[in-house]
Amino acid sequence: MKTLIFTVLTLTFLSCSTKGNNKMGLFWKKEIPKQNVNNITSFDTTQLAKTAEMLDEDLYWKIIDKSLKNTSNQDDQEQYLINEIGTLTPKQMIGFRLRTDKLLYDTYNSEMWCAGCIMNNGSSDDGFEYFRNWVISRGKKAYYNAKKIQTI
Numbered sequence: 001m002k003t004l005i006f007t008v009l010t011l012t013f014l015s016c017s018t019k020g021n022n023k024m025g026l027f028w029k030k031e032i033p034k035q036n037v038n039n040i041t042s043f044d045t046t047q048l049a050k051t052a053e054m055l056d057e058d059l060y061w062k063i064i065d066k067s068l069k070n071t072s073n074q075d076d077q078e079q080y081l082i083n084e085i086g087t088l089t090p091k092q093m094i095g096f097r098l099r100t101d102k103l104l105y106d107t108y109n110s111e112m113w114c115a116g117c118i119m120n121n122g123s124s125d126d127g128f129e130y131f132r133n134w135v136i137s138r139g140k141k142a143y144y145n146a147k148k149i150q151t152i
Contacts, residue, residue: 054102055088055095061140063096068139077137100136107132107147115146 054060063084071077085096116123116131123131135146 051091051094052098053091053095054098055092057099059092060096060099064137064139067137074137100133103136103143104129104132107135107143111149112146115149 063081067077067080067084071080085093088096112132112135113123113128116128120127120131136143
């Protein structure tokens with residue numbers, strides 16, 4: 001048992017170790033490409049204040065709805081959202097993330113996991129999070145309809 005624990009801890013350390021380079025340890029395959037952030041508004045980080053305030057839910061869903069109306073695929077929607085979030089104030093950016101976390105938390109249950117498994121022919125932990133993010137990306141109506149089905 002001690003050998004197994006030692007092996008797991010060693011592999012974990014090696015997989016996370018960077019040893020002074022950009023690689024991601026033992027399991028590194030390729031560098032992650034940098035996103036195009038040319039259109040993102042810059043701001044003075046010294047003016048940031050701690051916040052635990054979620055973005056107003058109506059504003060949140062307006063941003064998601066605009067991304068759906070102005071794009072035709074998920075890659076374009078992702079880029080659109082990156083640009084839209086880049087126009088928010090730092091506090092609103094954090095609030096957007098906090099709102100997303102809340103929506104993810106509210107769908108972390110066995111019924112939603114089952115739906116994800118059915119739709120994706122199985123689901124890992126990461127796959128379940130991707131599925132819930134996808135549900136959110138479909139907009140307010142789709143999200144709340146999915147939640148409503150959970151209670152039936």
